[in-house]
Amino acid sequence: MRRLAWLVAAMPLLVLAYLAVAPDRARIVQPRVEQPYRRAEGRLIFAPDKVPSLALPDGSHRRVRSVLDIPQAMHFGDYVWNDTDVPAGPVWVRVDLGRQLLSVFRAGHEIGSAVILYGTDGMPTPTGVFPIKAKAAEHESSLYEASMPFMLRLTDDGVAIHASLVQRGSATHGCVGIPESFARHLFAQVKLGDPVAILPADASSSGKQA
Numbered sequence: 001m002r003r004l005a006w007l008v009a010a011m012p013l014l015v016l017a018y019l020a021v022a023p024d025r026a027r028i029v030q031p032r033v034e035q036p037y038r039r040a041e042g043r044l045i046f047a048p049d050k051v052p053s054l055a056l057p058d059g060s061h062r063r064v065r066s067v068l069d070i071p072q073a074m075h076f077g078d079y080v081w082n083d084t085d086v087p088a089g090p091v092w093v094r095v096d097l098g099r100q101l102l103s104v105f106r107a108g109h110e111i112g113s114a115v116i117l118y119g120t121d122g123m124p125t126p127t128g129v130f131p132i133k134a135k136a137a138e139h140e141s142s143l144y145e146a147s148m149p150f151m152l153r154l155t156d157d158g159v160a161i162h163a164s165l166v167q168r169g170s171a172t173h174g175c176v177g178i179p180e181s182f183a184r185h186l187f188a189q190v191k192l193g194d195p196v197a198i199l200p201a202d203a204s205s206s207g208k209q210a
Helices: 003-010 012-021 180-189
Strands: 037-040 043-046 053-055 061-063 066-068 079-081 091-096 101-106 109-115 128-131 134-136 151-153 160-163 176-178 195-199
Touching (some): 079 180, 101 180, 160 180, 176 180
Parallel strands (some): 091 195
Antiparallel strands (some): 037 043, 043 066, 079 109, 091 101, 101 109, 134 151, 151 160
């Protein structure tokens, strides 16, 4: 799950600037492209006039003031959480099924990112924008007799984000599974009503952006 691939899909200006100033390309890219961001405290902070706007499945848009600086590939079970110096503000969650990544934003800044599990073809994860309907730190699925720690319910029929053993070859019955340590952070961060945008798998390759 390459963070660079996610940035290619969502923020082409950022990637062009990154390639232009990368050490192994600096001598061959002319003229130098002005960076639309600066690096600080483990994140890429966009210039005020270069702030991207991401399109959500319901047609709304969200401005992104900074993203986590994670240049290495992320694998099953990996996550990053960094909300140092990020101000209080509205929280929303972006689930990219194509990239198998979940991102958490607060006040326009990405504060967390994790590799996820999602539903199989027989029980796919629904797409759209869903408010968090319920929270439970300890939850047992009555339908599947399975533990769903740090459950954040999204739909009336039980689709939720919850802690899972995130490993290759695993899937869910339509829910979004995340590493348990990351789930603790997310559970503490969100409140009822906060929106969760789940993008279909083909949205990643389209590079849709406002």
